Amino acid sequence: MIFIDLFGNPPPQDLIDEGTELTRQLMGLPPDKRNDFIDKYDDYWGKLKDYYAALSHDKCWYTEAKDSASIYHMDHFRPKKQPKELKKNCELKTAVSEEAYWWLAFDWKNYRLAASIPNTSKGSYFPLKEGTDAAKQGDNPNREWYGLLDPADEYDVSLIAFGIDGKVYPACATADCWDAIRVYLSVRVLNLDCVSLVDARKEIQRTCKAKIELIKNAQREYAKTHSLVYRDMLKKYIKELKDMTKPTAEFSAVARNYIRNDTEEFIRNIAC
Numbered sequence: 001m002i003f004i005d006l007f008g009n010p011p012p013q014d015l016i017d018e019g020t021e022l023t024r025q026l027m028g029l030p031p032d033k034r035n036d037f038i039d040k041y042d043d044y045w046g047k048l049k050d051y052y053a054a055l056s057h058d059k060c061w062y063t064e065a066k067d068s069a070s071i072y073h074m075d076h077f078r079p080k081k082q083p084k085e086l087k088k089n090c091e092l093k094t095a096v097s098e099e100a101y102w103w104l105a106f107d108w109k110n111y112r113l114a115a116s117i118p119n120t121s122k123g124s125y126f127p128l129k130e131g132t133d134a135a136k137q138g139d140n141p142n143r144e145w146y147g148l149l150d151p152a153d154e155y156d157v158s159l160i161a162f163g164i165d166g167k168v169y170p171a172c173a174t175a176d177c178w179d180a181i182r183v184y185l186s187v188r189v190l191n192l193d194c195v196s197l198v199d200a201r202k203e204i205q206r207t208c209k210a211k212i213e214l215i216k217n218a219q220r221e222y223a224k225t226h227s228l229v230y231r232d233m234l235k236k237y238i239k240e241l242k243d244m245t246k247p248t249a250e251f252s253a254v255a256r257n258y259i260r261n262d263t264e265e266f267i268r269n270i271a272c
Contacts, residue, residue, distance in 0.1 A: 001253060004061050034102050072116075075122060083124050095130050101141070120191075147185040149186040157253075
């Protein structure tokens with residue numbers, strides 16, 4: 001997961017206006033007509049997909065994975081229909097809204113680009129901190145104590161770390177704080193530790209390890225010989241490692257996390 005500056009890069013105004021008009025019409029309907037209306041105009045968020053994909057360089061916002069064979073979905077971060085209570089395979093106690101976030105069904109700020117694994121797993125789950133209230137129509141939804149990490153929130157993205165086992169862990173020092181719990185909830189709800197993602201992260205880490213060894217070897221030889229051959233090799237390997245941390249690279253957050261944990265400061269600086 002990397003930060004996507006969605007709110008600083010809104011979609012074209014005509015699409016925002018279309019969503020605003022659909023929301024206006026939705027607001028005027030009785031509760032028993034809302035779901036039918038949302039289903040009737042569900043092609044709206046599909047019109048935004050290409051724009052959202054461009055913001056992440058065609059990577060899933062939740063996993064950072066690229067897959068030309070995968071169908072990307074426009075996930076409603078807050079579910080447009082009744083949220084499900086999170087119980088199965090989850091020991092963490094949470095709350096859930098008693099009603100859908102229907103008024104956000106056509107709100108461009110509520111969409112996140114998701115690959116099939118996290119989107120299918122997430123469904124209409126949207127856990128809240130136990131004992132807190134859900135947002136209602138007219139409220140600022142960000143006042144909720146919501147449990148899922150949001151790739152459109154720079155702070156949320158900073159809460160994730162990756163172990164050498166390829167799995168997602170909290171970056172927080174305190175394992176039972178709310179932010180750490182949000183990481184655990186996100187892993188559970190979005191299936192972030194599925195086998196294919198874990199294997200892909202481990203492969204990225206193996207590649208980083210190999211490139212770091214090449215850099216360190218080239219540095220030692222250059223220090224001894226001052227040969228321009230080793231100097232050029234050093235620059236080449238550093239560029240290759242640096243490229244793995246760019247926003248265009250798949251699993252760039254995994255690469256940055258691995259590099260930042262190296263014992264050598266000059267290696268850690270490559271991830272800056």
